[in-house]
Amino acid sequence: xxxxxxxxxxxxxxxxxxxxxxxxxxxxxxxxxxxxxxxxx
Amino acid sequence: xxxxxxxxxxxxxxxxxxxxxxxxxxxxxxxxxxxxxxxxxxxxxxxxxxxxxxxxxxxxxxxxxxxxxxxxxxxxxxxxxxxxxxxxxxxxxxx
Amino acid sequence: xxxxxxxxxxxxxxxxxxxxxxxxxxxxxxxxxxxxxxxxxxxxxxxxxxxxxxxxxxxxxxxxxxxxxxxxxxxxxxxxxxxxxxxxxxxxxxxxxxxxxxxxxxxxxxxxxxxxxxxxxxxxxxxxxxxxxxxxxxxxxxxxxxxxxxxxxxxxxxxxxxxxxxxxxxxxxxxxxxxxxxxxxxxxxxxxxxxxxxxxxxxxxxxxxxxxxxxxxxxxxxxxxxxxxxxxxxxxxxxxxxxxxxxxxxxxxxxxxxxxxxxxxxxxxxxxxxxxxxxxxxxxxxxxxxxxxxxxxxxxxxxxxxxxxxxxxxxxxxxxxxxxxxxxxxxxxxxxxxxxxxxxxxxxxxxxxxxxxxxxxxxxxxxxxxxxxxxxxxx
Numbered sequence: 001x002x003x004x005x006x007x008x009x010x011x012x013x014x015x016x017x018x019x020x021x022x023x024x025x026x027x028x029x030x031x032x033x034x035x036x037x038x039x040x041x
Numbered sequence: 042x043x044x045x046x047x048x049x050x051x052x053x054x055x056x057x058x059x060x061x062x063x064x065x066x067x068x069x070x071x072x073x074x075x076x077x078x079x080x081x082x083x084x085x086x087x088x089x090x091x092x093x094x095x096x097x098x099x100x101x102x103x104x105x106x107x108x109x110x111x112x113x114x115x116x117x118x119x120x121x122x123x124x125x126x127x128x129x130x131x132x133x134x135x136x
Numbered sequence: 137x138x139x140x141x142x143x144x145x146x147x148x149x150x151x152x153x154x155x156x157x158x159x160x161x162x163x164x165x166x167x168x169x170x171x172x173x174x175x176x177x178x179x180x181x182x183x184x185x186x187x188x189x190x191x192x193x194x195x196x197x198x199x200x201x202x203x204x205x206x207x208x209x210x211x212x213x214x215x216x217x218x219x220x221x222x223x224x225x226x227x228x229x230x231x232x233x234x235x236x237x238x239x240x241x242x243x244x245x246x247x248x249x250x251x252x253x254x255x256x257x258x259x260x261x262x263x264x265x266x267x268x269x270x271x272x273x274x275x276x277x278x279x280x281x282x283x284x285x286x287x288x289x290x291x292x293x294x295x296x297x298x299x300x301x302x303x304x305x306x307x308x309x310x311x312x313x314x315x316x317x318x319x320x321x322x323x324x325x326x327x328x329x330x331x332x333x334x335x336x337x338x339x340x341x342x343x344x345x346x347x348x349x350x351x352x353x354x355x356x357x358x359x360x361x362x363x364x365x366x367x368x369x370x371x372x373x374x375x376x377x378x379x380x381x382x383x384x385x386x387x388x389x390x391x392x393x394x395x396x397x398x399x400x401x402x403x404x405x406x407x408x409x410x411x412x413x414x415x416x417x418x419x420x421x422x423x424x425x426x427x428x429x430x431x432x433x434x435x436x437x438x439x440x441x442x443x444x445x446x447x448x449x450x451x452x453x454x455x456x457x458x459x460x461x462x463x464x465x466x467x468x469x470x471x472x473x474x475x476x477x478x479x480x481x482x483x484x485x486x487x488x489x490x491x492x493x494x495x496x497x498x499x500x501x502x503x504x505x506x507x508x509x510x511x512x513x514x515x
Contacts, residue, residue: 027121033378038384039390039400040229062225075227
């Protein structure tokens with residue numbers, strides 16, 4: 001891990017946990033299929 | 042000893058596949074691949090910006106930097122762009 | 137970040153794709169036809185009007201259209217419209233009974249850029265199939281599939297409406313699709329169009345619904361379902377593959393042969409009519425501003441189903457199924473796996489059951505032989 005990340009982790013536990021959780025969960029793309037959605041062939 | 046190692050994603054020169062249409066949406070964009078019929082939601086404007094800027098920069102890491110993406114978010118972007126290459130929405134630039 | 141499905145339920149600025157019934161004319165008279173097709177409607181969109189719609193869809197960046205009918209290949213401008221669409225970057229998927237796919241047409245279709253085909257079939261043998269679709273229709277469908285395969289068309293779909301009489305054939309349908317290298321699609325029978333008459337005799341029993349659910353859990357990754365069985369999710373812990381949501385008026389919609397825009401192909405009725413492409417502002421205005429679609433894009437009320445623990449899984453089922461048996465839209469699905477639909481149907485009197493708005497059936501239909509004891513009369 002580089003220094004910027006280490007610096008972030010020295011903030012209060014709560015906010016860095018929340019920040020890390022958000023980053024881990026940032027789902028930027030999602031593949032979906034509507035193939036054969038009702039009325040769709 | 043020679044090993045063929047796949048360049049890591051950040052070092053690759055990527056481009057949107059020519060058969061992909063990107064349609065802006067309020068939340069980001071929809072990408073549809075006319076060849077393999079896949080449909081992908083780009084769920085944040087930042088990922089749309091990055092995808093649209095790939096051509097203007099050399100490697101992916103150059104693009105992320107140019108788009109002002111905080112390095113702390115790079116893992117999420119790498120995950121997203123890996124997924125886009127897996128679905129063939131993005132491919133390696135030729136030339 | 138909002139869940140993707142919730143974002144879709146709120147509606148998109150343009151459809152991802154839409155269904156377009158090109159004509160009410162048909163060479164067949166399937167007993168369950170959702171569009172009651174048979175005779176062409178004289179008010180059908182002209183070639184120029186159809187092209188104007190395609191121009192609009194191009195501007196909206198609709199990715200592809202799902203063409204059906206009636207039998208779409210009956211239209212004389214069928215290939216002209218296909219070419220016009222594909223040239224403008226709008227892919228075409230069409231549904232056909234196969235009667236007009238001969239060797240020459242198969243070659244022509246195989247040569248086209250983005251084009252997907254779906255052949256309708258409702259039985260793995262002529263007896264089962266033809267009881268619903270008419271004598272000779274099984275042979276016609278198989279012949280079309282052979283032509284497509286011989287022409288090197290590539291992947292096509294076989295689409296099956298699941299009924300009481302073919303539910304035991306699911307494995308055979310899969311094998312048939314595999315033998316052609318085709319993809320199987322199974323969809324739910326709705327009491328729509330002529331389906332209103334035959335639904336009570338044709339729809340799967342409760343035991344058969346469980347059979348379908350379990351079969352889909354085992355095979356669902358390979359098989360398309362028209363996302364039309366999500367009401368079965370209430371049967372178990374594991375949701376079926378797919379989005380499990382109704383996209384009508386939010387992600388997709390229907391354009392009918394005379395240019396009317398409906399929420400979906402199963403609700404061709406004034407109650408679900410959003411407008412017409414012939415109205416001022418064309419299709420775009422209807423999609424963006426119609427009252428009906430605005431209503432559908434609001435969060436839906438669970439109504440009578442609110443206290444049921446299964447509501448999250450089944451979402452109250454299908455509005456078309458409810459509507460045509462006379463159940464209120466915030467009531468249970470007629471095929472509710474919890475059995476709540478049966479009581480609701482008993483409560484629905486003949487006066488609440490909607491009458492079909494249009495019937496393009498050919499006059500003096502002949503009762504179908506053997507299997508389906510349906511009473512058919514001129515409406």
